[in-house]
Amino acid sequence: MKKPLYQRVIGYVVLIFFLVVILLPFYWMFVTSFEPNSDISAYPPAYFPHHWTWSHYEEAFGQFHFGRYILNSVIVSIASTFFVLLFGSMAGFAIARLPIKFKQPMLIFLLIISVFPPLVVITPLYMLLRDVGWLDSYQALIIPYTAFNLPFAIWILRNYFLQVPGALFEAAKIDGASVFMSYWRIFLPLTTPGLFTAAVFTFVACWTEFFMALVFNPNNTMRTIPVGIALFNGQYTVPYGTIFAGSVVSIVPIVILVVIFRRWVVSGLTQGAVKG
Amino acid sequence: MSKVMEGRPWLQTGGKRVSVVRHDARAGVGMLAPAGVVILAVTIFPIVYSVWMSFNNIQLTENGFQFTFNGIQNYVDVYSAPLFWHSVWFTVYYSIVTVAIELFLGLLIALAIQNVEKLKSVSVVVMLIPWSLITVISAEMWGYIYNGVYGVLNAILQGLGVIHSPINWTGEPVTAVIALMAADIWKTTPFVVIILLSGLQMIPRDYYEAARIDGANGWQTFWNVTFPQLRGSIAIAGLFRILQAFGIFDLPFVLTQGGPGSTTTSLAMLGEETLFQNLHFGLGAAVAVSTVILILGACLVFLSAFRGMVGEEAQ
Secondary structure (H helix, E strand, O other): OOOOHHHHHHHHHHHHHHHHHHHHHHHHHHHHOOOOHHHHOOOOOOOOOOOOOOHHHHHHHOOOOHHHHHHHHHHHHHHHHHHHHHHHHHHHHHHHHOOOOOHHHHHHHHHHHOOOOOHHHHHHHHHHHHHHOOOOOOHHHHHHHHHHHHHHHHHHHHHHHHHOOHHHHHHHHHOOOOHHHHHHHHHHHHOHHHHHHHHHHHHHHHHHOOHHHHHHOOOHHHOOHHHHHHOOOOOOOOOHHHHHHHHHHHHHHHHHHHHHOHHHHHHHHHHHHHHO | OHHHHHHOHHHHOOOOHHHHHHHHHHHHHHHHHHHHHHHHHHHHHHHHHHHHHOOEEEEEEOOEEEEEEOOOHHHHHHHOOHHHHHHHHHHHHHHHHHHHHHHHHHHHHHHHHHHOOOOHHHHHHHHHHHHHOOHHHHHHHHHHHHOOOOOHHHHHHHHOOOOOOOOOHHHOHHHHHHHHHHHHHHHHHHHHHHHHHHHHHOOOHHHHHHHHHOOOOHHHHHHHHHHHHHHHHHHHHHHHHHHHHHOOOHHHHHHOOOOOOOOOOOHHHHHHHHHHHOOOHHHHHHHHHHHHHHHHHHHHHHHHHOHHHHHHHHO
């Protein structure tokens, strides 16, 4: 159904305006990361840089430990995503397909705890991690990130497991498959779209998380990207060139990931809107 | 729950099947256990512990944390501090204003995407980029754009003749709040767009066809077809965003450091300051618990205001 011409024209004008507004700050960050310091603090600034330099990228990965921050973020995000998918799919399968009690209260409980802000859990966790000697460690972030992302994953995966015909479960059982086997061999492969959705949401949430990472892992060698950038202070001025060089490098992989998985992000949000 | 039963009617019958059911139930509990343990350890235990902490005076000594029960003293201290009420007020009006603007702009952009032929999938990708962006990076980016000495925003506004001399955006109370809101709206509106766009695509084509046959113009179609059908999605997007906005921390932490003075000190920032910079753990716990109560209250108010809409969507 083709829209009337005037509607399409207004649509294009509004859309292009906002696409430009969304993308311009990225352009500005990108070109600034290649400008020498004298140009970065020039006023009025040049909208297209006169001189290009790689020096900020050398600073970010040489003098500062940006490579290490990226490595830390990758390790923490991948490990948390793995545990969320494993535990979340098991719990989602149990709630969707097994005769356990209190399913409805469990689902409501999951919704409620996903509402709580990190502020209320951060101090007891800090004290606990401090007592155990786990501050400045990977598990200090992997465990809470797993817990905080499980509720959404369980909800999403439960919905996918419900769509798989129950008869399959019976058939597998008659063939002598154990409950765990039918989950692992039959149900899990049939719910890969749900796994993708849960994975992208968890990964992005871990990749961008700042509050807990700041409090639990402040040591320079254990910082994730957001903490590294936030504590990246120069002595007199903010080293914008270096910060943006590191930022550009850390944005590229996540953008590629989101572009590849965009279908599942959108379907995840749709699911949230329908079932939420 | 009932769906499971429907697929397996023999569950209600007795006899030998019962042991199978019991076996499945045991397997189910086993499969729930890992997620349950992690969630209990990392969310429920700390929440209960936070409540306990908020009734204690806590000192950090060489032997670890020393607790002394002091009743509601922490709450009395917190509620008699003007800074706490300032933070409550800032967090509340900041959340309401940003989320309202985001819903409006989000709807506008989603409708624009719905009305164009090309650029649709490109737009969705562009909307997902700010969503996946680390807030701290966004804060640094806007800090550079807003800079009072060499910021590009001043250059653009001066070039257009809107202002005569550069403004120190994050240095003055009013402009600091506006700057913070603009940066937040820039980053989170695209998320609202994606939710609303999904909602738009679920509206049956027939409704538009019927409106067209009845001779409704674009505006009438929007008010009588699109908007009523989209209320559920708007409510969901609003709820997600209100929850996030009430916990705002990253953006002011980097962009304004809560300043100038304490103008942009949100509740989460006040809590973090009390806990980890001033090491007042009891007071900080009282701030945290109060914040949670406020957030739950805000959810209830929002949900009861939108109950009809959410209910309709769930059908």
